[in-house]
Amino acid sequence: MSILDYNNFFLVGIKGVAMTAIAQILIDAKKRVSGSDVEENFVTQDILKKLNIDILNGFETEIPKDTDYVIYTAAHNGPFNPQVIAAKKKNIPALSQAEVLAKFFNLKKGIAVCGVGGKSTVSAMIAWILEITGRNPSFSIGVGNIPGLNKTAKWDQDSDLFVSEADEYVIDPSCIERHEKIIPRFSFLKPFTTVCTNLKFDHPDVYKDFAQTKDVFFKFFNQISNNGFLILNYKDLIYNPTTCAKTILTFGNNEEADFYYDQKPGNPGSNNGSLIFNNKKYELTLKVPGMYNLENATAAIAACYSVNVSIVESINALKLFNSTQRRFELIGIKNGVTFYDDYAHHPNEILSVISALNNWYPKERKIIVFQPHTFSRTKRLLKDFIDSFKNAHEVLFLDIFSSARESLDSSISSDDIVNGIKTKFPNIQVENLGTVEKLAKHLKACLKSGDVVLTLGAGNIYKVHDLL
Numbered sequence: 074m075s076i077l078d079y080n081n082f083f084l085v086g087i088k089g090v091a092m093t094a095i096a097q098i099l100i101d102a103k104k105r106v107s108g109s110d111v112e113e114n115f116v117t118q119d120i121l122k123k124l125n126i127d128i129l130n131g132f133e134t135e136i137p138k139d140t141d142y143v144i145y146t147a148a149h150n151g152p153f154n155p156q157v158i159a160a161k162k163k164n165i166p167a168l169s170q171a172e173v174l175a176k177f178f179n180l181k182k183g184i185a186v187c188g189v190g191g192k193s194t195v196s197a198m199i200a201w202i203l204e205i206t207g208r209n210p211s212f213s214i215g216v217g218n219i220p221g222l223n224k225t226a227k228w229d230q231d232s233d234l235f236v237s238e239a240d241e242y243v244i245d246p247s248c249i250e251r252h253e254k255i256i257p258r259f260s261f262l263k264p265f266t267t268v269c270t271n272l273k274f275d276h277p278d279v280y281k282d283f284a285q286t287k288d289v290f291f292k293f294f295n296q297i298s299n300n301g302f303l304i305l306n307y308k309d310l311i312y313n314p315t316t317c318a319k320t321i322l323t324f325g326n327n328e329e330a331d332f333y334y335d336q337k338p339g340n341p342g343s344n345n346g347s348l349i350f351n352n353k354k355y356e357l358t359l360k361v362p363g364m365y366n367l368e369n370a371t372a373a374i375a376a377c378y379s380v381n382v383s384i385v386e387s388i389n390a391l392k393l394f395n396s397t398q399r400r401f402e403l404i405g406i407k408n409g410v411t412f413y414d415d416y417a418h419h420p421n422e423i424l425s426v427i428s429a430l431n432n433w434y435p436k437e438r439k440i441i442v443f444q445p446h447t448f449s450r451t452k453r454l455l456k457d458f459i460d461s462f463k464n465a466h467e468v469l470f471l472d473i474f475s476s477a478r479e480s481l482d483s484s485i486s487s488d489d490i491v492n493g494i495k496t497k498f499p500n501i502q503v504e505n506l507g508t509v510e511k512l513a514k515h516l517k518a519c520l521k522s523g524d525v526v527l528t529l530g531a532g533n534i535y536k537v538h539d540l541l
Contacts, residue, residue, distance in 0.1 A: 460497075516537070
């Protein structure tokens with residue numbers, strides 16, 4: 074049976090960004106959707122409320138009797154979640170979010186965006202371009218919202234295109250403890266075009282080193298259709314990636330790249346650059362800041378080029394792109410203080426976002442606030458995290474936000490980053506405030522008109538803005 078032959082879907086862990094995207098796709102496909110999750114609100118709460126989905130609190134409650142398909146996330150014990158186990162005992166199909174996404178994605182000409190850093194934004198930019206230019210794509214993007222589209226996923230039965238993030242994380246992290254084979258979430262996708270934003274080491278809880286990470290990505294590159302495209306960051310050519318794609322196109326801030334971009338001086342609210350492709354120069358203007366977003370835009374333009382969207386069409390569409398929720402998102406201005414929020418949680422991302430902030434606000438007082446995400450990442454990349462704040466002046470930390478998939482590790486804390494910064498960069502003002510509540514109290518006391526605050530992290534740090 075095709076997944077489209079089922080009617081009543083139950084999503085275990087429905088509040089996660091990837092699961093909420095699946096919920097939107099199912100509803101567009103005229104399916105009934107319900108689910109379960111913890112009581113806490115997530116960044117997806119507005120979309121879920123709009124969809125009017127019934128959500129059970131916790132995972133012990135019996136799933137609806139008419140359920141004929143269960144989908145689960147890697148969090149909340151994945152395939153060993155009580156509701157998933159109960160469904161399997163009743164012979165109800167129960168698959169991971171990654172497997173279900175692939176069942177829709179592989180029905181279309183798919184554009185997959187993978188890499189460490191940038192994949193959400195690049196995916197959103199591609200979906201935006203295709204939507205604005207009338208291609209009406211299906212898409213699935215793991216963010217809280219995409220302003221202007223006002224959704225993070227869509228299923229269009231008549232469209233031949235599907236844009237999706239392609240996540241290198243695994244469908245079941247507990248497989249490591251059982252010494253079983255790891256299964257990357259993107260391993261089920263069969264793209265026509267794959268974009269790789271960056272090859273970097275991440276997820277040390279499941280990947281032992283960069284060599285293993287590269288191997289996982291290279292295997293994914295070999296799932297591209299024979300007449301398809303691999304669109305690769307030029308700097309990653311040094312790793313000699315293997316692929317079965319017919320065409321490899323590169324992008325980057327290097328004149329040897331197929332799609333070469335450069336940045337021009339700009340002011341807050343405008344990011345100006347140039348793009349050169351096939352010896353022709355184009356002007357590129359974005360509403361989102363930083364060299365890294367010019368690179369994201371260039372990757373998105375290259376991806377759209379692979380499915381016959383002209384460079385000019387893509388550039389014109391991106392002039393209107395307002396980013397996504399939690400990606401250099403302007404929260405607002407209060408009492409003369411400008412507040413931004415960003416999902417950056419890897420050292421490379423932090424370095425890029427701080428650089429963009431400094432570029433837009435060269436003279437203003439800037440306070441960076443970071444909440445590390447997962448003990449394993451903080452411990453393994455500690456030196457990189459310390460270095461990522463080298464261009465900051467004032468930095469505040471919260472305690473590590475642990476993942477539901479990991480145990481407490483008392484051998485590492487935010488204080489380790491703080492002490493490292495104090496030692497290596499003594500001119501930087503830095504301290505760990507611990508909690509969101511203490512952070513809110515501190516900011517209320519110290520902020521002045523003209524200041525700029527940027528919160529960073531993949532945890533719940535964004536909630537501080539509701540307390541200010």
